Amino acid sequence: MNRIPLIAGNWKMFKTGSQSVETALSLAELSCDVKDIDIMIAPPFPALALVNEKIRASRIHLGAQNLFYEKAGAYTGEVSAEMLKETGVSYVIIGHSERRQYFGETNESVCRKIRAAVDSALAPVMCIGETEDEKKEEKTFYVLDKQIENGLKGFRSDELSDLVIAYEPVWAIGTGNSATPDQVQQVHRYIRTKIQKFFNRKFAEETRIIYGGSVKPDNISELMAHDDVDGALVGGASLDADNFIKIIKYNRMK
Numbered sequence: 001m002n003r004i005p006l007i008a009g010n011w012k013m014f015k016t017g018s019q020s021v022e023t024a025l026s027l028a029e030l031s032c033d034v035k036d037i038d039i040m041i042a043p044p045f046p047a048l049a050l051v052n053e054k055i056r057a058s059r060i061h062l063g064a065q066n067l068f069y070e071k072a073g074a075y076t077g078e079v080s081a082e083m084l085k086e087t088g089v090s091y092v093i094i095g096h097s098e099r100r101q102y103f104g105e106t107n108e109s110v111c112r113k114i115r116a117a118v119d120s121a122l123a124p125v126m127c128i129g130e131t132e133d134e135k136k137e138e139k140t141f142y143v144l145d146k147q148i149e150n151g152l153k154g155f156r157s158d159e160l161s162d163l164v165i166a167y168e169p170v171w172a173i174g175t176g177n178s179a180t181p182d183q184v185q186q187v188h189r190y191i192r193t194k195i196q197k198f199f200n201r202k203f204a205e206e207t208r209i210i211y212g213g214s215v216k217p218d219n220i221s222e223l224m225a226h227d228d229v230d231g232a233l234v235g236g237a238s239l240d241a242d243n244f245i246k247i248i249k250y251n252r253m254k
């Protein structure tokens with residue numbers, strides 16, 4: 001199955017507008033010769049329009065880090081899918097563990113947000129993954145099952161052709177303690193099998209499953225060598241263009 005790898009940078013709450021533009025411009029230049037890989041960066045909201053101006057002609061796709069599921073209304077501080085779409089956004093990260101942990105997101109709100117993204121033709125990057133405690137209690141697969149079943153409840157597979165699933169074990173995020181490539185492959189295989197049971201085989205084979213959690217230039221190639229690893233969602237190591245381009249230009253072994 002020929003799934004195009006996706007290397008995505010989640011800048012979280014780092015970089016002002018001008019700092020985002022600077023990094024995006026460097027990255028656009030450094031990535032102009034990259035082929036057969038989708039590149040995405042997700043700067044903070046205030047930088048989106050500014051960055052879009054600069055990368056429109058480049059190979060880089062623009063992503064947002066969140067959205068709200070309502071179309072419009074009295075929801076102070078929130079941003080709709082349509083607003084993102086008009087700003088040049090094509091991907092949106094949904095249900096990141098930091099949003100689940102600090103902002104009360106649940107599988108149910110994730111589901112509504114994916115619906116809003118799909119309705120506005122934004123590609124949802126649905127984040128799933130277990131915490132350290134859940135891993136210790138051997139609940140990883142149970143947690144992933146619930147996140148998938150409830151996060152994707154009510155969808156037909158043909159509505160989700162742009163869906164990306166990001167497996168981000170919470171214990172590996174920002175810790176420098178990445179899951180091993182074998183662990184990642186095992187979980188990604190599990191997720192693909194779950195998607196197959198929940199939807200169908202063709203959809204499972206076509207859906208990109210990417211990994212996030214302490215991805216760095218020195219572990220990306222080994223991760224990507226595995227069959228079910230279709231890319232990476234990179235936090236800290238995506239903030240610097242010279243560093244991030246090393247991840248984008250990983251050694252391809254498959």
Ligand code: 13P
Binds near residue numbers: 173174212213
């Ligand atoms: P780090 O790469 O900093 O561990 O963050 C991963 C992440 O949360 C990406 O969404």
